[in-house]
Amino acid sequence: MTSWKKAVALIAGVTIVVEVLMVATGMGPHVVLVAALCTLVGVGAWFVVDLARVAVGAGGAVAPLPVEPAARSDRRVMRLRSGLAYGRADGASLENLRVSLVDLVDDQLRSAHRIDRREDPVAARVVLGDELDAFVNDPDAAAVLLKPRSLDRILTLIERL
16 A cells, blocks of 8 residues: 555544544534544644655755855856867967966956956965966967967866966
8 A cells, every 4th residue: 555545544544433432422423524624634744744754854864065066167268278179370379369368367366366466476376386377477488389288288277276
């Protein structure tokens, strides 16, 4: 027998027993009213028990705390990755790419760490690390972007900011 059939049978059984006891003791035959009251109380109890089962769970374990979502990559970085994968490199485009990456680094420093690279270069260097700081501060670093591994490393460092 399923759980809802057991609950209905229990409510009906208790209602019949109460009705029989009332008639046997001479309390008055308000059968319909007592049946409605017993059904209402039984369904309410059934609801509370069923709700308690769902709320607590089978083992009584507390639900785990929600995990904070992982930081997503900036759209500009993703656009740069795809542009490099399908584009060709020349001196001007590499310099434009370097300028875009430096702007992205500056945005991340300001928004995530509340640091302006030009006003506080020491704190910026600590956050950026030696490799990314060298890329940002060296105007000839655009040549590094020709090598896919170097470019991937720079983009990964920027994403970690």
